[in-house]
Amino acid sequence: MGEPPRGLPQTVRGYYLQVYGATLAFIVVSVAMVHIVGQARADPAERDNIAAAVFFVLAFVSFCIYVNVMWLRRHFPYNWASCCAIALMLILGNAFILIGQDEEDLLVVLEIICLMALFLLLGSWVPSRFSAFLFMGFVWLIVTVLTISILLIIWACNEGDNDLPLYIVHCVLWCFMCPMLMFEGQVINGLLWNFKPIFDIPICSVLLLINYLACYAYVDATQDIIFALEIASSSNKRVLARGFANM
Template sequence: MSDQPHNGVGRLRYKVWLWIIGAALVVIVLTIVLLILPSQIATLVVPNALATYIFFGIGLEALCVYTCVTWLRRQFPFNWIICGIIAALLSLGTVSILPEQEPLDIMILSEEILFMMVLLLLFGSYRLPNWPTIAQLFIGWYIFAVVASFITVVTFNFLTDRLWGIKMALHLILWEALFPVIVFQGQIISGYWNNDPPHLDKPLCSLMLLLDFLACFVFLSCIEDIGTLFHYIVKPSSRKFFNRLIDVDDT
């Protein structure tokens, strides 16, 4: 980082990072445990639409209120308690919306997401000397997008299984979409946008990282269905079928 460890801002930055990452890891681990529970408890039936609406509805409404009420965000320990409750509601909503999955699949997806988030947060926590923050963000995003696109093209050229190639491309698309979001969050936590490190908003920052994890997990859990849909849409026989449908509608 640009500040030395003995600098006051540097010490505050390290302290804030430890608090935020530590709290985020705790709630993410608890979320992974919740995701595994339906496969271990026969009485838990998922997906459950009613439970999803209730958990997400209350959780998102509480998050909006908590974010907008500044004095509430600064009242220790109530800020941590409220964020913990919101995290539990959103995690339960995610568990309710997804079908039952094997614990091994959940662990593999979780490891991929955590690996991606750690890399992007590390990139966001580092600032090149004399570089504008926004320039580093967008140039890094551009380079990453070029590399990811090259890998995708090479994969499609060498793979005979198109369906597997589409699934891999969807993973890379997720990385590209999350790059500016998580890097921006890392820069905010580090105080690189003309702000101090968010010492008083540590619970909220941890909650935002949990939201990143939940969004990524839901997307990756649906990749099988999304990949299969794209696979059949791009098949020549499917295109001919859709062309015939269009011709029939025109007539």
């Protein structure tokens, strides 16, 4: 057998180190950029929506072009340079769309990283008696049952706790992350089609970064989600209905 093309990992360990190492580096840069942009603003509570939209549009257009240019995807170091540029645009867009963060938000970062590591690890192995999709569904069912059980225990032990909606938001995150990350873990490990996307290591890292940014943005919007749910509650609907009837 000939040697792998230049720029590709020579071993399976090198393959995983490149995929997950690059993803972790992107996440660290993202966390730093959020705090740098927040500190640079005159008002940390302001969002620069226009700059964020520009960076996100440029990133996704560039990503679509990159995915369809096979020559670029298969030539080192151009593939890594392209994906790092795309990741940087995504990171900047995320930093401009978020308001100023504090030290407590680092706990959210650790939560998401730990969940990503757990579900990617589960996606890297499939028992011999299960198909990849069946195992993913089985694990997702267990995670969902455990999540609902935890919520019920919290609700029973803390009646009237105002933090219950916060726990619900986080538990919904766990349930949605499970099948998504397990699927990507199975693809990265070649368990679905018996083919490791060895040429697409930079793409795998960018996709995992997108997952992290989406999960972080979701948790960051917790208060907005809770406020929207309160507005949509049945009691508020009745109040609004009486208000419109009296107009």
